[in-house]
Amino acid sequence: xxxxxxxxxxxxxxxxxEDGCLVVEDGKxxxxxxxxxxxxxxxxxxxxIIAPGLVDVHIHGYKGHDVMDLNxxxxxxxxxxxPETGVTSWLPTTLTAxxxxxxxxxxxxxxxVDAPGAKIQGIFLEGPYFTTPYKGAQNPSYMSxxxxxxxxxxxxxSGGIVKKIAIAPERDGVxxxxxxATEMGVHVSLAHSDATYEEAKKAVEAxxxxxxxxxxxxxxxxxxxPGMVGAAMSLDEAYAEVIADGHHVHPVCIDLLMRLKGEDxxxxxxxxxRAGGLGEGASSxxxxxxxxxxxxxxxxxSGNLAGSILTLDQAVRNVAQWGIATPxxxxxxxxxxxxxSVGIDDVCGSIQLGRAADLAVFDANTLDLLxxxxxxxxxxxx
Numbered sequence: 001x002x003x004x005x006x007x008x009x010x011x012x013x014x015x016x017x018e019d020g021c022l023v024v025e026d027g028k029x030x031x032x033x034x035x036x037x038x039x040x041x042x043x044x045x046x047x048x049i050i051a052p053g054l055v056d057v058h059i060h061g062y063k064g065h066d067v068m069d070l071n072x073x074x075x076x077x078x079x080x081x082x083p084e085t086g087v088t089s090w091l092p093t094t095l096t097a098x099x100x101x102x103x104x105x106x107x108x109x110x111x112x113v114d115a116p117g118a119k120i121q122g123i124f125l126e127g128p129y130f131t132t133p134y135k136g137a138q139n140p141s142y143m144s145x146x147x148x149x150x151x152x153x154x155x156x157x158s159g160g161i162v163k164k165i166a167i168a169p170e171r172d173g174v175x176x177x178x179x180x181a182t183e184m185g186v187h188v189s190l191a192h193s194d195a196t197y198e199e200a201k202k203a204v205e206a207x208x209x210x211x212x213x214x215x216x217x218x219x220x221x222x223x224x225x226p227g228m229v230g231a232a233m234s235l236d237e238a239y240a241e242v243i244a245d246g247h248h249v250h251p252v253c254i255d256l257l258m259r260l261k262g263e264d265x266x267x268x269x270x271x272x273x274r275a276g277g278l279g280e281g282a283s284s285x286x287x288x289x290x291x292x293x294x295x296x297x298x299x300x301x302s303g304n305l306a307g308s309i310l311t312l313d314q315a316v317r318n319v320a321q322w323g324i325a326t327p328x329x330x331x332x333x334x335x336x337x338x339x340x341s342v343g344i345d346d347v348c349g350s351i352q353l354g355r356a357a358d359l360a361v362f363d364a365n366t367l368d369l370l371x372x373x374x375x376x377x378x379x380x381x382x
Contacts, residue, residue, distance in 0.1 A: 007045040013350045024357040027375035052335040053088025053358035061274035067092045070104040072111035079117035083372040083379040085311035086360035089348040095286040096127030096138040106158035122163030129167040130192035136217040137306035146177035168193035169203035182207035192217045200231035210239040239341040245310040251322040263329040268315045273307035317367045
């Protein structure tokens with residue numbers, strides 16, 4: 001039986017449809033209408049926005065679980081809870097760790113790949129090929145130069161679902177590694193690095209295509225040495241992730257990044273760790289103790305930021321409320337653009353005929369999340 005969903009706005013890939021209606025059949029978008037047919041039962045969001053389900057391509061943990069717990073059950077629990085934040089697709093994200101731990105991590109995600117809830121669309125390996133000056137909450141004991149054989153092994157153990165890996169551009173062997181990884185279908189991104197502008201530019205020219213949590217964990221902008229931040233801002237072809245929680249990056253800097261990159265290259269991510277959705281108190285990130293307080297997660301020993309407790313629906317609200325983006329631009333930067341950045345936009349990130357009806361519904365005034373649908377089924381409602 002067909003399901004009719006109507007809203008004040010429906011966000012399509014290149015347009016916003018006013019008073020639109022989606023017809024869902026067998027879990028897929030069967031029709032996109034400008035008017036609800038007479039006499040059919042309709043679920044109406046009279047002051048709502050029907051958007052694509054959000055896509056988080058950089059998230060370590062949520063609701064007490066973390067990918068580095070090396071436990072498929074924990075990954076499944078994350079998948080089950082993420083729809084309460086509007087997320088319908090995600091990339092479980094690792095940390096810098098020993099080879100055996102990363103072997104287990106990718107296998108755990110493989111085991112959980114078909115879990116109900118937010119769909120696992122791949123794996124993001126954040127590390128271990130970083131450098132120490134901007135290590136953040138990454139463990140320098142396990143950092144090394146990039147090794148394509150290791151990546152091939154992780155890809156094999158994962159069942160071929162590694163979609164993205166982050167490296168530091170100043171490491172030895174970056175250019176050949178980047179070219180080979182790209183040929184494997186793995187998107188190479190840049191992070192936790194003291195690289196110069198020229199080093200970052202060479203990595204992008206070799207095929208790297210995203211700057212991870214821009215401004216954080218990287219050499220800053222200087223007028224005589226633009227650094228990693230300068231490269232992220234000026235290299236038009238590259239995507240730039242940003243953590244829009246108001247703690248990691250000042251809104252003025254996000255606004256500047258938005259002006260330079262635009263909605264089709266700026267990616268909203270959470271970098272959320274296990275304390276997300278749980279409130280304040282003691283927590284952990286990988287092997288490090290963390291204290292969650294005043295909206296931030298910080299390493300207990302140094303006070304450095306250690307991921308975030310941000311949710312992706314809150315990131316959307318933040319950039320809209322700060323006046324950085326329109327609601328529709330903000331929603332695109334949390335759905336279509338992240339999906340495009342890792343090459344999964346053929347299965348998620350936009351509302352299109354024949355696609356899975358993975359949807360997030362927001363209040364048009366407040367951008368509060370009202371409902372989340374996966375394959376046409378309501379999995380969260382406010």
